[in-house]
Amino acid sequence: MANEAHFLSTSLPFLSFNKAVLPEFRQSKGLSFLVNSRISRSKQTRASMEMRGSGGPMTSDHSAVKIPHVLTVAGSDSGAGAGIQADLKACAARGVYCSTVITAVTAQNTVGVQGVNIVPEDFVAEQMKSVLSDMDVDVVKTGMLPSIGIVKILHQQLQVYPVRALVVDPVMVSTSGDVLAGPSILAVFREELLPMADIVTPNLKEASALLDGVKINTVSDMHSAAKLLHDMGPRNVLVKGGHLPDSLDAVDVFFDGEHLYELRSSRIKTRNTHGTGCTLASCIAAELAKGSSMLKAVKASKFFVETALDYSKDISIGKGPQGPFDHLMNLKHNSGRQVRFNPSDLFLYAVTDSRMNRKWGHSISDAVKDAVQGGATIVQLREKDIETGDFLEAAKSCLQICRANGIPLLINDRIDVALASDADGVHIGQSDMPAHVARSLLGPEKIIGVSCKTPEQAEQAWLGGADYIGSGGVYPTNTKENNRTIGLDGLKTVCLASKLPVVAIGGINISNAHAVMEIGVPNLKGVAVVSALFDRECVLTETRKLHAVLTEATAAAAAAAK
Ligand SMILES: Nc1ncnc2c1ncn2[C@@H]1O[C@H](COP(=O)(O)OP(=O)(O)O)[C@@H](O)[C@H]1O
Numbered sequence: 354m355a356n357e358a359h360f361l362s363t364s365l366p367f368l369s370f371n372k373a374v375l376p377e378f379r380q381s382k383g384l385s386f387l388v389n390s391r392i393s394r395s396k397q398t399r400a401s402m403e404m405r406g407s408g409g410p411m412t413s414d415h416s417a418v419k420i421p422h423v424l425t426v427a428g429s430d431s432g433a434g435a436g437i438q439a440d441l442k443a444c445a446a447r448g449v450y451c452s453t454v455i456t457a458v459t460a461q462n463t464v465g466v467q468g469v470n471i472v473p474e475d476f477v478a479e480q481m482k483s484v485l486s487d488m489d490v491d492v493v494k495t496g497m498l499p500s501i502g503i504v505k506i507l508h509q510q511l512q513v514y515p516v517r518a519l520v521v522d523p524v525m526v527s528t529s530g531d532v533l534a535g536p537s538i539l540a541v542f543r544e545e546l547l548p549m550a551d552i553v554t555p556n557l558k559e560a561s562a563l564l565d566g567v568k569i570n571t572v573s574d575m576h577s578a579a580k581l582l583h584d585m586g587p588r589n590v591l592v593k594g595g596h597l598p599d600s601l602d603a604v605d606v607f608f609d610g611e612h613l614y615e616l617r618s619s620r621i622k623t624r625n626t627h628g629t630g631c632t633l634a635s636c637i638a639a640e641l642a643k644g645s646s647m648l649k650a651v652k653a654s655k656f657f658v659e660t661a662l663d664y665s666k667d668i669s670i671g672k673g674p675q676g677p678f679d680h681l682m683n684l685k686h687n688s689g690r691q692v693r694f695n696p697s698d699l700f701l702y703a704v705t706d707s708r709m710n711r712k713w714g715h716s717i718s719d720a721v722k723d724a725v726q727g728g729a730t731i732v733q734l735r736e737k738d739i740e741t742g743d744f745l746e747a748a749k750s751c752l753q754i755c756r757a758n759g760i761p762l763l764i765n766d767r768i769d770v771a772l773a774s775d776a777d778g779v780h781i782g783q784s785d786m787p788a789h790v791a792r793s794l795l796g797p798e799k800i801i802g803v804s805c806k807t808p809e810q811a812e813q814a815w816l817g818g819a820d821y822i823g824s825g826g827v828y829p830t831n832t833k834e835n836n837r838t839i840g841l842d843g844l845k846t847v848c849l850a851s852k853l854p855v856v857a858i859g860g861i862n863i864s865n866a867h868a869v870m871e872i873g874v875p876n877l878k879g880v881a882v883v884s885a886l887f888d889r890e891c892v893l894t895e896t897r898k899l900h901a902v903l904t905e906a907t908a909a910a911a912a913a914a915k
């Protein structure tokens with residue numbers, strides 16, 4: 354175990370192998386050698402893939418593009434909310450290729466399951482062989498495995514064609530309460546499937562069935578269940594609490610054999626929860642295929658389900674009690690949106706501060722007018738100690754100035770003030786409202802920016818429908834208390850991971866702006882400044898000076914790129 358833990362933490366962010374596949378390698382260095390040899394083809398590009406964030410293609414040494422690949426072995430849902438169809442959509446949403454082995458065809462809709470037709474075992478085997486013998490599958494995810502023979506085939510095929518990780522969603526009962534795999538399956542699940550799994554993700558009923566009917570009614574019962582299930586052999590266990598009675602949060606319990614984690618998200622009030630379990634498991638598989646560690650994969654997936662449910666809470670498909678939700682909301686939100694935001698607007702981003710304006714005797718609107726005349730390309734009103742009514746008035750008068758000059762005006766944090774003044778959007782921090790909630794309040798056309806210090810935060814901002822991210826503090830700053838400095842290196846890491854344009858922030862002024870723009874990452878579009886413009890007597894002059902520095906830095910970067 355010690356050998357394996359060391360190996361996992363030092364050389365492989367992925368989950369490695371399943372236990373039953375190659376038991377003889379477990380105790381020896383053979384395991385790490387074998388896995389490493391498979392991984393080494395793409396080792397050089399792993400770091401850059403992670404830097405580029407999820408969905409980044411993995412380039413081999415021979416410049417072929419390797420796309421992370423999940424194979425789902427599951428049942429078809431004719432209503433397309435769960436099963437194979439949910440898996441395909443979840444993987445597509447996470448930027449991962451998904452191949453499919455169909456184990457059963459169900460006649461299913463939002464009312465329930467009307468019929469199940471199990472695919473003959475030898476044909477399940479043939480599908481598996483077709484995919485695994487030809488394609489470079491990273492992770493296998495299982496859903497509905499309706500017969501003992503099918504579980505045995507899976508076991509055999511994974512010995513012939515080992516993969517990096519196996520995600521097992523032990524589907525037995527659908528959200529509608531219909532049985533998809535009967536109690537006769539339990540023995541083979543316990544004896545063959547669970548010991549192979551890198552993670553198993555039962556819902557409450559499934560966890561209870563696997564544990565001989567033990568009652569699971571509370572979060573504390575979920576803790577005990579996770580530990581008991583872990584004893585059956587899977588490397589990690591996620592007991593899902595979607596069906597936990599009287600729970601305000603959606604609580605899942607994760608156990609990695611050492612630590613227990615309660616993963617909480619808000620419980621979205623919606624009927625559209627059909628397929629949440631399939632989606633969660635596929636999303637975990639997709640994140641693992643991209644190179645994520647297990648806990649990170651689980652957290653990102655839970656966030657994805659919560660976000661998708663929130664976006665889809667009011668959609669209406671079918672007449673039954675459990676509707677499907679929309680996995681590709683991000684695509685829709687981004688593609689269906691009128692693009693009001695131009696990333697080059699981030700070039701010289703002026704952020705106001707009422708304390709500084711008071712100190713120099715400037716009104717907010719005078720300060721904004723000077724910044725705009727000096728060359729600011731976007732303005733954010735950041736007024737932390739102002740009455741709501743005064744903030745609204747200031748927003749309205751600044752909006753007139755900005756509109757007259759064709760530049761966007763954003764409001765820091767206060768979505769209500771942005772809506773009431775009809776400003777162009779908001780900028781929110783990590784402790785403010787999540788981006789996806791802001792997006793649903795503001796609609797598709799307003800601009801949303803999010804402060805991000807890490808690649809994970811950048812990914813969540815993108816997923817939540819933000820337009821840009823602000824990243825810093827690049828340098829130490831007095832404007833924000835207890836603000837961690839991430840430096841130029843931290844900024845570069847976030848830029849490389851971000852799918853959204855980035856503006857750098859924190860302690861930037863005319864003497865260091867050049868160095869910031871010199872990091873030379875294409876999606877770094879500009880710098881945001883507070884004191885360098887507003888803690889000065891003449892805002893106009895300072896803005897002009899900074900504009901000149903940025904123009905020169907950009908010209909130098911363009912020349913260097915030639
Ligand atoms: N209303 C909800 N709001 C937010 N998350 C939910 C909601 N319902 C389920 N989830 C989450 O969806 C995932 C699937 O859980 P669950 O519904 O328990 O599984 P299953 O779909 O297999 O029955 C879990 O992460 C759970 O916390």
Ligand SMILES: Cc1ncc(COP(=O)(O)O)c(N)n1
Pocket residue numbers: 427428429430435436437459461496497524526527528533626627628629630631632
């Ligand atoms: C073919 C098929 N597979 C799995 C499920 C489970 O659905 P859920 O994700 O709601 O647990 C389902 N209803 N149908």
Ligand SMILES: [Mg+2]
Pocket residue numbers: 522524526527556630631
């Ligand atoms: Mg399920």
